[in-house]
Amino acid sequence: MRRSLAGRTWPNAVAVVLFAFFAFPVYWMVATSFKQDNDIISRTPVFLPLHGTVAHFTKALDADGFWTLVRNSFTVTISAVLASLFIALLASFAIARMKFKGRKAFVVVVMLAQMAPWEVMVIAIYMIVRDADLLNRLVPLTLFYMMMVLPFTIWTLRGFIAAVPRELEESAMVDGCTRVQAFVRVIFPLLAPGLMATSLFGFITAWNEFPLILVLNKEAEAQTLPLWLTQFQTNFGSDWGATMAASSLFAVPVMIVFFFLQRKAVGGLTSGAVKG
Structure with missing residues:
Protein backbone atom coordinates (compact mmCIF):
# COMPACT_ATOMS: atom_id res chain seq x y z
CA MET A 1 0.00 0.00 0.00
CA ARG A 2 2.80 2.40 0.92
CA ARG A 3 4.68 1.52 -2.26
CA SER A 4 1.58 2.16 -4.32
CA LEU A 5 1.03 5.52 -2.64
CA ALA A 6 4.68 6.49 -3.14
CA GLY A 7 4.47 5.40 -6.76
CA ARG A 8 1.58 7.81 -7.32
CA THR A 9 3.00 10.66 -5.23
CA TRP A 10 6.42 11.26 -6.75
CA PRO A 11 5.25 11.49 -10.39
CA ASN A 12 2.60 14.01 -9.34
CA ALA A 13 5.14 15.97 -7.33
CA VAL A 14 7.53 16.09 -10.29
CA ALA A 15 4.68 17.19 -12.55
CA VAL A 16 3.77 20.02 -10.18
CA VAL A 17 7.39 21.20 -9.98
CA LEU A 18 7.78 21.14 -13.77
CA PHE A 19 4.48 22.96 -14.24
CA ALA A 20 5.55 25.70 -11.81
CA PHE A 21 8.96 25.94 -13.48
CA PHE A 22 7.51 26.47 -16.96
CA ALA A 23 4.41 28.43 -15.96
CA PHE A 24 6.10 30.99 -13.71
CA PRO A 25 7.78 32.99 -16.55
CA VAL A 26 4.41 33.26 -18.30
CA TYR A 27 2.74 34.38 -15.08
CA TRP A 28 5.50 36.93 -14.44
CA MET A 29 5.13 38.32 -17.96
CA VAL A 30 1.37 38.76 -17.61
CA ALA A 31 1.62 40.10 -14.04
CA THR A 32 4.31 42.62 -15.03
CA SER A 33 2.12 43.95 -17.82
CA PHE A 34 -0.44 45.03 -15.18
CA LYS A 35 2.02 46.51 -12.67
CA GLN A 36 2.70 50.16 -12.02
CA ASP A 37 6.11 51.39 -13.17
CA ASN A 38 7.30 51.71 -9.57
CA ASP A 39 6.44 48.07 -8.88
CA ILE A 40 8.25 46.91 -12.01
CA ILE A 41 11.57 48.55 -11.07
CA SER A 42 11.23 47.90 -7.34
CA ARG A 43 14.04 45.99 -5.65
CA THR A 44 11.41 44.01 -3.78
CA PRO A 45 9.58 41.64 -6.15
CA VAL A 46 5.86 42.33 -6.46
CA PHE A 47 4.16 39.03 -7.20
CA LEU A 48 0.57 40.32 -7.17
CA PRO A 49 -0.20 43.64 -8.88
CA LEU A 50 -2.78 44.80 -6.32
CA HIS A 51 -2.85 48.29 -7.82
CA GLY A 52 -2.88 47.21 -11.44
CA THR A 53 -3.10 49.32 -14.56
CA VAL A 54 -3.93 48.78 -18.21
CA ALA A 55 -1.84 51.74 -19.34
CA HIS A 56 0.87 49.42 -20.66
CA PHE A 57 -1.63 47.62 -22.89
CA THR A 58 -2.91 50.95 -24.16
CA LYS A 59 0.61 52.03 -25.05
CA ALA A 60 1.30 48.74 -26.80
CA LEU A 61 -1.88 48.93 -28.87
CA ASP A 62 -1.27 52.57 -29.76
CA ALA A 63 2.14 51.82 -31.28
CA ASP A 64 2.64 53.07 -34.83
Whole structure:
Protein backbone atom coordinates (compact mmCIF):
# COMPACT_ATOMS: atom_id res chain seq x y z
CA MET A 1 0.00 0.00 0.00
CA ARG A 2 2.80 2.40 0.92
CA ARG A 3 4.68 1.52 -2.26
CA SER A 4 1.58 2.16 -4.32
CA LEU A 5 1.03 5.52 -2.64
CA ALA A 6 4.68 6.49 -3.14
CA GLY A 7 4.47 5.40 -6.76
CA ARG A 8 1.58 7.81 -7.32
CA THR A 9 3.00 10.66 -5.23
CA TRP A 10 6.42 11.26 -6.75
CA PRO A 11 5.25 11.49 -10.39
CA ASN A 12 2.60 14.01 -9.34
CA ALA A 13 5.14 15.97 -7.33
CA VAL A 14 7.53 16.09 -10.29
CA ALA A 15 4.68 17.19 -12.55
CA VAL A 16 3.77 20.02 -10.18
CA VAL A 17 7.39 21.20 -9.98
CA LEU A 18 7.78 21.14 -13.77
CA PHE A 19 4.48 22.96 -14.24
CA ALA A 20 5.55 25.70 -11.81
CA PHE A 21 8.96 25.94 -13.48
CA PHE A 22 7.51 26.47 -16.96
CA ALA A 23 4.41 28.43 -15.96
CA PHE A 24 6.10 30.99 -13.71
CA PRO A 25 7.78 32.99 -16.55
CA VAL A 26 4.41 33.26 -18.30
CA TYR A 27 2.74 34.38 -15.08
CA TRP A 28 5.50 36.93 -14.44
CA MET A 29 5.13 38.32 -17.96
CA VAL A 30 1.37 38.76 -17.61
CA ALA A 31 1.62 40.10 -14.04
CA THR A 32 4.31 42.62 -15.03
CA SER A 33 2.12 43.95 -17.82
CA PHE A 34 -0.44 45.03 -15.18
CA LYS A 35 2.02 46.51 -12.67
CA GLN A 36 2.70 50.16 -12.02
CA ASP A 37 6.11 51.39 -13.17
CA ASN A 38 7.30 51.71 -9.57
CA ASP A 39 6.44 48.07 -8.88
CA ILE A 40 8.25 46.91 -12.01
CA ILE A 41 11.57 48.55 -11.07
CA SER A 42 11.23 47.90 -7.34
CA ARG A 43 14.04 45.99 -5.65
CA THR A 44 11.41 44.01 -3.78
CA PRO A 45 9.58 41.64 -6.15
CA VAL A 46 5.86 42.33 -6.46
CA PHE A 47 4.16 39.03 -7.20
CA LEU A 48 0.57 40.32 -7.17
CA PRO A 49 -0.20 43.64 -8.88
CA LEU A 50 -2.78 44.80 -6.32
CA HIS A 51 -2.85 48.29 -7.82
CA GLY A 52 -2.88 47.21 -11.44
CA THR A 53 -3.10 49.32 -14.56
CA VAL A 54 -3.93 48.78 -18.21
CA ALA A 55 -1.84 51.74 -19.34
CA HIS A 56 0.87 49.42 -20.66
CA PHE A 57 -1.63 47.62 -22.89
CA THR A 58 -2.91 50.95 -24.16
CA LYS A 59 0.61 52.03 -25.05
CA ALA A 60 1.30 48.74 -26.80
CA LEU A 61 -1.88 48.93 -28.87
CA ASP A 62 -1.27 52.57 -29.76
CA ALA A 63 2.14 51.82 -31.28
CA ASP A 64 2.64 53.07 -34.83
CA GLY A 65 1.28 50.67 -37.44
CA PHE A 66 0.08 48.06 -34.95
CA TRP A 67 -2.92 46.88 -36.94
CA THR A 68 -0.86 46.77 -40.14
CA LEU A 69 1.58 44.47 -38.37
CA VAL A 70 -1.30 42.30 -37.14
CA ARG A 71 -2.65 41.97 -40.67
CA ASN A 72 0.79 41.15 -42.07
CA SER A 73 1.48 38.53 -39.41
CA PHE A 74 -1.81 36.72 -39.94
CA THR A 75 -1.48 36.92 -43.72
CA VAL A 76 2.03 35.49 -43.80
CA THR A 77 1.45 32.86 -41.13
CA ILE A 78 -1.84 31.47 -42.42
CA SER A 79 -0.64 31.50 -46.04
CA ALA A 80 2.55 29.65 -45.12
CA VAL A 81 0.66 27.01 -43.11
CA LEU A 82 -1.94 26.38 -45.83
CA ALA A 83 0.67 26.19 -48.59
CA SER A 84 2.83 23.78 -46.58
CA LEU A 85 -0.18 21.55 -45.85
CA PHE A 86 -1.16 21.37 -49.52
CA ILE A 87 2.35 20.54 -50.73
CA ALA A 88 3.02 18.15 -47.86
CA LEU A 89 -0.19 16.20 -48.54
CA LEU A 90 0.94 15.49 -52.10
CA ALA A 91 4.54 14.74 -51.14
CA SER A 92 3.69 12.53 -48.17
CA PHE A 93 1.16 10.56 -50.24
CA ALA A 94 3.80 9.93 -52.90
CA ILE A 95 6.33 8.79 -50.29
CA ALA A 96 3.88 6.52 -48.45
CA ARG A 97 2.01 5.00 -51.37
CA MET A 98 4.19 5.15 -54.49
CA LYS A 99 7.44 3.41 -55.32
CA PHE A 100 9.90 5.47 -57.32
CA LYS A 101 13.63 5.67 -57.72
CA GLY A 102 15.30 7.75 -55.03
CA ARG A 103 12.40 7.53 -52.58
CA LYS A 104 14.63 6.67 -49.60
CA ALA A 105 17.09 9.39 -50.55
CA PHE A 106 14.23 11.89 -50.68
CA VAL A 107 13.13 10.90 -47.17
CA VAL A 108 16.69 11.41 -45.91
CA VAL A 109 16.82 14.84 -47.55
CA VAL A 110 13.55 15.77 -45.83
CA MET A 111 14.99 14.76 -42.47
CA LEU A 112 18.18 16.73 -43.08
CA ALA A 113 16.15 19.79 -44.09
CA GLN A 114 14.25 19.52 -40.81
CA MET A 115 17.53 19.65 -38.88
CA ALA A 116 18.98 22.57 -40.86
CA PRO A 117 19.44 25.77 -38.77
CA TRP A 118 17.71 28.47 -40.78
CA GLU A 119 19.48 31.25 -38.92
CA VAL A 120 22.83 30.44 -40.59
CA MET A 121 21.20 30.84 -44.02
CA VAL A 122 19.85 34.34 -43.41
CA ILE A 123 22.64 36.00 -45.42
CA ALA A 124 22.14 33.68 -48.39
CA ILE A 125 18.37 34.20 -48.24
CA TYR A 126 18.86 37.95 -48.12
CA MET A 127 21.05 37.88 -51.24
CA ILE A 128 18.50 35.76 -53.11
CA VAL A 129 15.61 38.07 -52.21
CA ARG A 130 17.68 41.19 -52.95
CA ASP A 131 18.73 39.95 -56.39
CA ALA A 132 15.08 39.13 -57.15
CA ASP A 133 14.11 42.69 -56.14
CA LEU A 134 11.63 41.37 -53.56
CA LEU A 135 12.85 43.10 -50.40
CA ASN A 136 10.10 44.59 -48.21
CA ARG A 137 7.51 42.21 -49.61
CA LEU A 138 5.38 39.62 -47.86
CA VAL A 139 5.70 37.00 -50.60
CA PRO A 140 9.31 35.99 -49.81
CA LEU A 141 8.46 35.71 -46.11
CA THR A 142 5.53 33.43 -46.92
CA LEU A 143 7.66 31.21 -49.16
CA PHE A 144 10.51 30.85 -46.69
CA TYR A 145 8.19 30.30 -43.73
CA MET A 146 6.50 27.56 -45.75
CA MET A 147 9.90 25.98 -46.43
CA MET A 148 10.70 26.06 -42.71
CA VAL A 149 7.67 24.01 -41.70
CA LEU A 150 7.41 21.84 -44.83
CA PRO A 151 9.88 19.05 -43.82
CA PHE A 152 8.16 18.46 -40.47
CA THR A 153 4.75 18.52 -42.15
CA ILE A 154 5.81 15.98 -44.79
CA TRP A 155 7.39 13.67 -42.22
CA THR A 156 4.37 13.71 -39.91
CA LEU A 157 1.71 13.27 -42.60
CA ARG A 158 3.72 10.48 -44.18
CA GLY A 159 3.30 8.46 -40.99
CA PHE A 160 -0.46 8.97 -40.98
CA ILE A 161 -0.93 8.06 -44.62
CA ALA A 162 1.24 4.95 -44.22
CA ALA A 163 -0.92 3.90 -41.25
CA VAL A 164 -4.11 3.91 -43.35
CA PRO A 165 -4.67 0.39 -44.75
CA ARG A 166 -4.30 0.19 -48.50
CA GLU A 167 -7.41 -1.97 -48.63
CA LEU A 168 -9.62 1.03 -47.79
CA GLU A 169 -8.27 2.98 -50.73
CA GLU A 170 -8.44 -0.03 -53.05
CA SER A 171 -12.04 -0.73 -52.03
CA ALA A 172 -13.04 2.82 -52.88
CA MET A 173 -11.37 2.49 -56.27
CA VAL A 174 -13.17 -0.82 -56.91
CA ASP A 175 -16.45 0.97 -56.15
CA GLY A 176 -15.72 3.45 -58.93
CA CYS A 177 -13.64 6.20 -57.30
CA THR A 178 -10.58 7.52 -59.00
CA ARG A 179 -7.35 7.64 -57.02
CA VAL A 180 -7.90 11.31 -56.28
CA GLN A 181 -11.47 10.69 -55.14
CA ALA A 182 -10.33 7.78 -52.96
CA PHE A 183 -7.73 10.03 -51.34
CA VAL A 184 -10.21 12.85 -50.70
CA ARG A 185 -13.07 10.65 -49.46
CA VAL A 186 -11.20 7.90 -47.59
CA ILE A 187 -7.69 8.94 -46.59
CA PHE A 188 -8.07 12.67 -46.08
CA PRO A 189 -10.73 12.43 -43.31
CA LEU A 190 -8.41 10.10 -41.35
CA LEU A 191 -5.58 12.65 -41.39
CA ALA A 192 -7.26 15.15 -39.05
CA PRO A 193 -4.89 14.57 -36.08
CA GLY A 194 -1.85 14.93 -38.32
CA LEU A 195 -3.22 18.05 -39.95
CA MET A 196 -3.92 19.56 -36.52
CA ALA A 197 -0.43 18.78 -35.25
CA THR A 198 1.37 20.13 -38.29
CA SER A 199 -0.87 23.21 -38.44
CA LEU A 200 -0.08 24.03 -34.82
CA PHE A 201 3.65 23.55 -35.35
CA GLY A 202 3.60 25.64 -38.53
CA PHE A 203 1.58 28.42 -36.95
CA ILE A 204 3.89 28.73 -33.95
CA THR A 205 7.03 28.62 -36.11
CA ALA A 206 5.87 31.25 -38.60
CA TRP A 207 4.22 33.46 -35.97
CA ASN A 208 7.36 33.66 -33.82
CA GLU A 209 9.98 33.95 -36.58
CA PHE A 210 12.26 36.96 -36.09
CA PRO A 211 15.63 36.88 -37.97
CA LEU A 212 14.21 36.80 -41.50
CA ILE A 213 11.74 39.63 -41.01
CA LEU A 214 14.46 41.68 -39.35
CA VAL A 215 16.76 41.31 -42.37
CA LEU A 216 14.36 41.22 -45.32
CA ASN A 217 11.74 43.83 -44.44
CA LYS A 218 13.05 47.17 -43.25
CA GLU A 219 9.97 49.21 -44.18
CA ALA A 220 7.34 49.45 -41.45
CA GLU A 221 4.45 48.62 -43.79
CA ALA A 222 5.97 45.20 -44.57
CA GLN A 223 6.95 44.11 -41.07
CA THR A 224 5.27 41.67 -38.68
CA LEU A 225 4.50 41.55 -34.98
CA PRO A 226 7.84 40.11 -33.71
CA LEU A 227 9.47 43.45 -34.60
CA TRP A 228 6.67 45.25 -32.77
CA LEU A 229 8.03 43.78 -29.52
CA THR A 230 11.29 45.70 -30.01
CA GLN A 231 9.69 49.15 -30.34
CA PHE A 232 9.29 50.00 -26.67
CA GLN A 233 12.59 51.72 -26.01
CA THR A 234 13.05 55.09 -24.29
CA ASN A 235 15.98 57.39 -23.61
CA PHE A 236 16.23 55.81 -20.17
CA GLY A 237 16.14 52.17 -21.31
CA SER A 238 13.45 49.62 -22.04
CA ASP A 239 9.81 50.19 -21.16
CA TRP A 240 9.32 46.81 -19.51
CA GLY A 241 5.65 47.36 -18.77
CA ALA A 242 4.77 47.99 -22.41
CA THR A 243 7.12 45.22 -23.53
CA MET A 244 5.44 42.68 -21.24
CA ALA A 245 1.99 43.86 -22.30
CA ALA A 246 2.97 43.50 -25.96
CA SER A 247 4.42 40.04 -25.26
CA SER A 248 1.19 38.98 -23.56
CA LEU A 249 -0.88 40.16 -26.51
CA PHE A 250 1.54 38.50 -28.92
CA ALA A 251 1.03 35.14 -27.18
CA VAL A 252 -2.78 35.28 -27.28
CA PRO A 253 -3.27 33.96 -30.88
CA VAL A 254 -0.92 31.04 -30.22
CA MET A 255 -2.78 30.18 -27.01
CA ILE A 256 -6.12 30.31 -28.81
CA VAL A 257 -4.91 28.06 -31.62
CA PHE A 258 -3.37 25.64 -29.14
CA PHE A 259 -6.56 25.58 -27.05
CA PHE A 260 -8.67 24.46 -30.01
CA LEU A 261 -6.13 22.04 -31.49
CA GLN A 262 -4.29 20.66 -28.45
CA ARG A 263 -6.16 17.37 -28.03
CA LYS A 264 -5.81 16.14 -31.58
CA ALA A 265 -2.44 17.87 -32.01
CA VAL A 266 -0.80 15.93 -29.16
CA GLY A 267 -2.16 12.66 -30.47
CA GLY A 268 -1.05 13.61 -33.95
CA LEU A 269 2.51 14.33 -32.89
CA THR A 270 2.90 10.98 -31.12
CA SER A 271 1.12 8.91 -33.76
CA GLY A 272 2.73 10.47 -36.80
CA ALA A 273 6.18 10.16 -35.28
CA VAL A 274 6.06 6.38 -34.80
CA LYS A 275 3.81 5.06 -37.56
CA GLY A 276 4.88 4.26 -41.06
